[in-house]
Amino acid sequence: MSGDEELAKxxxxxxxxxxxxxxxxxxxxxxxxxxAITDAxxxxxxxxxxxxxxALLTALSASExxxxxxxxxxxxxxVNQGLGPLFGSIAGWSNWLGLAFASAFYMVGFGEYxxxxxxxxxVLSLAGQSVAVPVSVKGIGLLxxxxxxxxNYIGAKETGRLQNVIVVVLVAILTxxxxxxxxxxxxxxxxxxxxxxxxxxxxxxxFVSYLGFVQITSVAEEIKEPSKNLPRAVIGSVVLVTxxxxxxxxxxxxxxxxxxxxxxxxxxxAVVEVGREIFSGLxxxxxxxxxxxxxxxxxxxxxxxxxxxxxxxxLASSRINFxxxxxxxxxxxxxxxxxxxxxxxxxxAITGALILVFIVAAPINTLASMGSVLHLVIYGLLNIALIxxxxxxxxxxxxxxxxxxxxxxxxxxALVSFALxxxxxxxxxxxxxxxxxxxxxxxxxxxxxxxxxxxxxSEYVRRRSDELPDAAVDAADAxxxxxxxxxxxxxxxxxxxxxxxxELGANIARxxxxxxxAVHIVSVPxxxxxxxxxxxxxxxDDTSDExxxxxxxDAEELGVPVxxxxxxxxxSFAEVFxxxxxxxxxxxxxxxxxxxxxxxxxxxxxxxxLTQDLxxxxxxxxxxxxxxxxxxxxxxxxxxxxxxxxVAGYLRRAFDSEISLLxxxxxxxxxxxxxxxxxxDHDLGDAEQIVxxxxxxxxxxxxxxxxxxxxxxxxxxxxxxxxxxGALALDVVEDVDCSVLLAERPTNRSxxxxxxGR
Amino acid sequence: MTLLSRxxxxxxxxxxxxxxxAALAAxxxxxxxxxxVYVVEKAGGAADKAGVEQREEAAREAFAAFESVLSDTTVxxxxxxxxxxxxxxxxxxxxxxxxxxxxxxREGGRFVxxxxxxxxxxxxxxxxxxxxxxxxxxDE
Numbered sequence: 001m002s003g004d005e006e007l008a009k010x011x012x013x014x015x016x017x018x019x020x021x022x023x024x025x026x027x028x029x030x031x032x033x034x035x036a037i038t039d040a041x042x043x044x045x046x047x048x049x050x051x052x053x054x055a056l057l058t059a060l061s062a063s064e065x066x067x068x069x070x071x072x073x074x075x076x077x078x079v080n081q082g083l084g085p086l087f088g089s090i091a092g093w094s095n096w097l098g099l100a101f102a103s104a105f106y107m108v109g110f111g112e113y114x115x116x117x118x119x120x121x122x123v124l125s126l127a128g129q130s131v132a133v134p135v136s137v138k139g140i141g142l143l144x145x146x147x148x149x150x151x152n153y154i155g156a157k158e159t160g161r162l163q164n165v166i167v168v169v170l171v172a173i174l175t176x177x178x179x180x181x182x183x184x185x186x187x188x189x190x191x192x193x194x195x196x197x198x199x200x201x202x203x204x205x206x207f208v209s210y211l212g213f214v215q216i217t218s219v220a221e222e223i224k225e226p227s228k229n230l231p232r233a234v235i236g237s238v239v240l241v242t243x244x245x246x247x248x249x250x251x252x253x254x255x256x257x258x259x260x261x262x263x264x265x266x267x268x269x270a271v272v273e274v275g276r277e278i279f280s281g282l283x284x285x286x287x288x289x290x291x292x293x294x295x296x297x298x299x300x301x302x303x304x305x306x307x308x309x310x311x312x313x314x315l316a317s318s319r320i321n322f323x324x325x326x327x328x329x330x331x332x333x334x335x336x337x338x339x340x341x342x343x344x345x346x347x348x349a350i351t352g353a354l355i356l357v358f359i360v361a362a363p364i365n366t367l368a369s370m371g372s373v374l375h376l377v378i379y380g381l382l383n384i385a386l387i388x389x390x391x392x393x394x395x396x397x398x399x400x401x402x403x404x405x406x407x408x409x410x411x412x413x414a415l416v417s418f419a420l421x422x423x424x425x426x427x428x429x430x431x432x433x434x435x436x437x438x439x440x441x442x443x444x445x446x447x448x449x450x451x452x453x454x455x456x457x458s459e460y461v462r463r464r465s466d467e468l469p470d471a472a473v474d475a476a477d478a479x480x481x482x483x484x485x486x487x488x489x490x491x492x493x494x495x496x497x498x499x500x501x502x503e504l505g506a507n508i509a510r511x512x513x514x515x516x517x518a519v520h521i522v523s524v525p526x527x528x529x530x531x532x533x534x535x536x537x538x539x540x541d542d543t544s545d546e547x548x549x550x551x552x553x554d555a556e557e558l559g560v561p562v563x564x565x566x567x568x569x570x571x572s573f574a575e576v577f578x579x580x581x582x583x584x585x586x587x588x589x590x591x592x593x594x595x596x597x598x599x600x601x602x603x604x605x606x607x608x609x610l611t612q613d614l615x616x617x618x619x620x621x622x623x624x625x626x627x628x629x630x631x632x633x634x635x636x637x638x639x640x641x642x643x644x645x646x647v648a649g650y651l652r653r654a655f656d657s658e659i660s661l662l663x664x665x666x667x668x669x670x671x672x673x674x675x676x677x678x679x680x681d682h683d684l685g686d687a688e689q690i691v692x693x694x695x696x697x698x699x700x701x702x703x704x705x706x707x708x709x710x711x712x713x714x715x716x717x718x719x720x721x722x723x724x725x726g727a728l729a730l731d732v733v734e735d736v737d738c739s740v741l742l743a744e745r746p747t748n749r750s751x752x753x754x755x756x757g758r
Numbered sequence: 759m760t761l762l763s764r765x766x767x768x769x770x771x772x773x774x775x776x777x778x779x780a781a782l783a784a785x786x787x788x789x790x791x792x793x794x795v796y797v798v799e800k801a802g803g804a805a806d807k808a809g810v811e812q813r814e815e816a817a818r819e820a821f822a823a824f825e826s827v828l829s830d831t832t833v834x835x836x837x838x839x840x841x842x843x844x845x846x847x848x849x850x851x852x853x854x855x856x857x858x859x860x861x862x863x864r865e866g867g868r869f870v871x872x873x874x875x876x877x878x879x880x881x882x883x884x885x886x887x888x889x890x891x892x893x894x895x896x897d898e
Contacts, residue, residue, distance in 0.1 A: 160804025339771030
């Protein structure tokens with residue numbers, strides 16, 4: 001790692017820990033304990049501990065995955081890599097919306113604190129006139145939400161450092177509260193526990209207090225020595241907040257008389273009133289009573305805690321958006337960095353709008369439960385993703401932290417995460433289910449045609465397709481990403497044929513509803529390093545930009561989406577194959593001529609290997625001017641003439657071409673029958689059909705005289721590669737006067753390869 | 759050696775890079791080696807406002823925008839990480855012993871400058887070598 005990259009990682013262990021603790025502590029202590037104790041009695045303590053245990057199981061898995069893949073995006077990224085983009089979509093959307101719900105929840109909590117401080121009315125005195133402004137919790141929540149979204153939109157780096165201070169202050173306040181509160185505790189005060197079911201329901205509600213640790217993984221790329229610090233921060237933050245929650249809950253349940261919490265009026269906050277009560281015997285100092293001081297500290301703490309939770313959640317959600325955009329689950333346009341503020345302003349603006357809508361639309365407990373339910377979905381998937389990574393033997397999977405007691409830990413982690421969902425309000429489960437369903441629909445209708453990531457799971461299923469049940473293989477096939485839309489790659493070397501090649505490629509792409517990728521392949525001498533050449537393209541070929549600009553204009557004129565790139569290579573023809581492979585092209589349309597791709601013999605070493613393995617359909621144009629008015633298609637059947645027929649079909653639709661089919665057979669009668677069937681099979685039944693006997697090449701040459709374009713399918717494997725590289729001469733191409741299009745289709749691609757977009 | 763024979767050019771975004779390149783193109787024959795710098799602003803011990811990978815991507819887009827305008831000039835590209843943009847730019851200039859730092863100040867009202875800090879002013883006042891500002895639109 002270079003020194004510069006080292007500088008990019010500047011989150012120490014404490015900073016990483018406070019991201020987790022800061023995100024979690026706001027909800028757990030400062031908003032929910034009152035409800036929890038009212039609902040579950042002293043078992044509320046158990047609810048928080050159980051939530052902590054569930055979180056810890058997932059934290060162990062998150063730590064292992066985080067040390068294996070310290071990338072932006074965290075939980076979403078692991079699920080996407082492990083289980084594929086279908087589950088990736090579910091995890092991404094759940095994580096994003098879950099954080100937005102949670103942020104809305106924190107902001108409503110923030111509003112409750114403001115109201116507890118200011119009172120139900122705020123009297124505004126202006127020019128002798130007094131106006132009573134009612135303090136609305138949701139109104140304050142909206143203002144607060146808008147404020148923190150703005151902070152993140154502008155990107156004040158100070159807020160990040162403030163987070164560390166806030167966490168330290170909160171822990172200090174809560175330590176004083178617990179230590180003194182414990183001395184006042186009396187088991188006789190404990191409100192009776194309310195049984196298993198209310199306890200589990202309470203766990204479901206308060207689980208929103210355990211979302212923070214997974215946000216640490218979303219900034220994993222910024223953590224110093226992630227192999228060491230990431231597990232410490234993730235596991236440490238869960239253990240720390242679980243301990244704090246449990247102790248605070250014990251004090252709240254045992255240090256005040258039974259019924260005290262239920263009697264706290266709706267416009268006050270339970271934890272503050274408990275603080276006021278237990279410190280009431282302590283007298284006063286300089287006119288400030290200890291109980292007033294504690295209540296003030298807790299009110300202040302509540303503001304800080306809910307604010308820091310919301311702030312950290314908004315920040316974390318923008319990382320998830322980035323990772324989703326990077327994988328094309330969302331449009332990459334969402335990743336635009338603000339030119340001034342350097343922030344992912346689009347992602348933050350959208351998240352901000354969602355938060356404000358959620359604040360208005362739902363009551364506080366629904367917001368909390370939605371945050372819980374969506375995160376429980378992610379936690380379940382994350383544990384399963386870990387199992388997949390371990391079992392599928394993924395090559396680069398090399399975590400430095402290993403989950404103890406594998407596979408029990410992640411299995412139990414996944415089961416309890418999903419099981420806890422059952423104890424959440426059924427209406428919330430339904431809404432969560434709708435959102436998950438929407439994520440699936442999103443994947444199938446939007447993301448599937450764009451994303452190219454294939455999860456470790458479906459790779460595993462495909463590799464074991466013989467051993468595994470067909471249903472599993474079919475299911476993997478059915479939801480696999482289809483590698484994007486139909487992509488026609490047009491390698492350009494000779495400016496003279498640019499227009500013809502692009503016209504041909506773009507028309508085929510348009511017929512297929514796809515896009516064109518124009519690639520300028522610049523050959524450089526073997527002595528020149530490719531890195532040097534890539535940085536200095538104009539030195540080797542100063543026409544590159546001009547050529548690609550023209551290609552772009554030509555394709556755009558035809559209304560076909562186009563992208564362009566320059567590739568520097570020592571072996572320009574071989575590079576076409578590599579480029580087609582790396583860019584997942586479905587078809588390559590290239591020119592061929594003396595000035596074309598590579599001199600004869602240059603790529604001989606690789607030719608044999610190449611010919612066995614065409615990456616996609618290839619069309620090679622011997623360009624004598626593209627005029628597809630009258631197209632001659634000689635055919636003898638076979639896969640390559642399938643491709644010729646397809647191309648003829650595209651040309652007919654795009655250019656209104658007249659198609660003539662030519663078949664040379666020993667027996668003209670048999671030949672007619674064959675050609676008629678073949679034409680019908682290939683939707684060319686209405687084309688002119690010519691059947692002759694005799695010499696094939698002579699017949700082609702004779703009929704080509706009337707044609708403007710001849711499309712010839714390769715008659716043997718690797719014919720094109722050898723033709724283009726000069727290793728094979730085909731007289732017919734020289735015998736005719738019009739342009740000739742040679743078509744070759746790879747045969748070694750299995751159906752499944754095609755399905756998986758490989 | 760002239761003022762522009764070895765320049766460090768900070769770029770902040772795709773649009774900024776394209777404008778800077780266009781401004782620099784007017785002095786094409788004087789400009790020697792160009793080092794483009796994109797500073798990824800770090801929070802220094804807290805979570806950043808945007809992911810590092812995300813801003814590295816933005817940096818590459820800015821570099822590409824620069825090169826597409828000024829395609830004949832050889833440029834060296836540097837992504838640096840610093841808690842302060844101005845320091846990051848000046849460090850690169852110092853390392854490469856640049857003859858000047860060249861940039862095009864961006865428009866922005868008082869409020870935006872207040873929020874983002876006046877990078878242009880600080881660059882001019884804190885530099886230990888010549889700083890050349892180029893007008894954004896030559897013909898306007």
